[in-house]
Amino acid sequence: GFSSVLIQATMSMPSRNNDNDSNNTEQSLSMVSAPGLEEAMRRKERLQRLRQRQLNPESAATVESVDTPAGIPVAPPVLPVFRNYKAETDHLAAGHLPAPDLVDVESRLGDQLKAAEPKPLLTADSDITAIAPKKPDWDLKRGAERRLAKLERRTQRAIAELLRERLKQQKDPESLVTAVNAAADQARMGSWQAAN
Template identity: 45%
Template sequence: MAGVGSLQEEALKRKERLKALRRKHQGEIEETGDSEPPEKKIAGEAEEGNKEIRQPIFKNYKPENESLQDAVAERAQPEKVEEHIKDQLEAAKPEPVVEEVDLMNLAPRKPDWDLKRDVSKKLEKLERRTQRAIAELIRERLASGKEDLVTVVNVSAAANQQSLDSDED
């Protein structure tokens, strides 16, 4: 039964501590000059700041007293939702993505399409240089004066045509 005695001693110590806290708290209240506890003081301030009485608003209740008839809220009218629903239904309709099928987009590309794309700019530069070189060769032949202009142009055109035919194959 030694445990019961120690529990009683702890209870007495706890009571003494609580009494000391109450005395300390009462001393603070007496020093400030207030006789009311802080909780009552706060509630009193709220009442003083709110001196006018709030009128109730009756939304679902019809009061029998005539003086309260002014506080009845007007009945809310439901909105017409037909227009909103029509807009939403129209927005939900799927639009046809493609009306005509483009066969070029569906056909697979040739395996070397990327090489042609990358090399095409360089080929354009080379084509221009080739045309300049051909023009210089024609001028040199004309300057030498061995052949007349018509035969030189025909020979160079034939050579150019043969080179184009060999590139296509």
């Protein structure tokens, strides 16, 4: 293609000084006829100007004028904004952004960091029984207390009924008093054991 012909043409040229280089390039490229020849010449000229600017930094400050075809006015080039790149030329250095102001995160979030610190579960004055685990069946006992109270009344009635039957069979009044006292003691002991 065209690029391989252009590369071969530029490779075959002897290197001399920069002025003769451009003349030789024009002569060697004029021998090659291709549609992008003019574009290649403009690119070559731009590269030579860039090379001269790098070799002569004092002349880099002057901006070269670009020929416009048919007198069409050209808008001034838009300068890029540089954030992470330090421009080498002065006219591009105007587009350099100043360094950003960094915010001290620790001062802004200090209160939040202190609030997020974990607090100890036990202190010297805390009661160990407040955090002691409950028995595994505590919730079952809580729900069963109402039912057990109803059953306790039925149990007491049943005990009293059984005592009456025994007393009717014995027919001894003194044994009646001792049996009632024994049943009352037994009922008190049963309710005391259930509470503890």
